[in-house]
Amino acid sequence: MIHSFVIGLTLSITTGPEFTSLLIAVIFHQLFEGLSLGIRIASLPSSHEHEFQYLSILKPVLALHIRIAQGLMSAISAGMLIYAACVEMLAGDFVMDPILWRSGLGKQALALLSLAAGVTAMALVGS
Numbered sequence: 459m460i461h462s463f464v465i466g467l468t469l470s471i472t473t474g475p476e477f478t479s480l481l482i483a484v485i486f487h488q489l490f491e492g493l494s495l496g497i498r499i500a501s502l503p504s505s506h507e508h509e510f511q512y513l514s515i516l517k518p519v520l521a522l523h524i525r526i527a528q529g530l531m532s533a534i535s536a537g538m539l540i541y542a543a544c545v546e547m548l549a550g551d552f553v554m555d556p557i558l559w560r561s562g563l564g565k566q567a568l569a570l571l572s573l574a575a576g577v578t579a580m581a582l583v584g585s
Contacts, residue, residue, distance in 0.1 A: 548573075 465484060472480050551569075552558065558569060 469477070469480055469484060552573075558566060
């Protein structure tokens with residue numbers, strides 16, 4: 459545990475080409491450490507063979523929960539961005555701008571059409 463903590467600290471303060479070489483070394487170290495631990499655990503004699511079956515069922519369930527949490531956090535972030543765009547930016551441009559209010563109907567319609575074109579373009583880029 460302390461070994462991983464020290465390696466993480468070292469990786470966090472390393473910059474430049476040393477970072478790349480250290481990151482590659484850590485990745486391969488973790489890969490081979492995980493493989494060797496997996497081989498050792500698989501070769502252990504166990505009277506409870508069914509425990510490994512429960513673990514194999516539990517892993518996809520945990521992965522699904524992690525994906526759901528990631529999706530939830532992405533949805534919250536998107537909602538915050540939509541709120542900021544609609545309430546703060548659009549209100550500032552269309553409701554609070556005295557120049558747009560004093561301009562003619564044609565300029566206001568052009569502003570709304572430009573907004574709709576921008577929203578459509580961003581929707582196409584996002585899909």
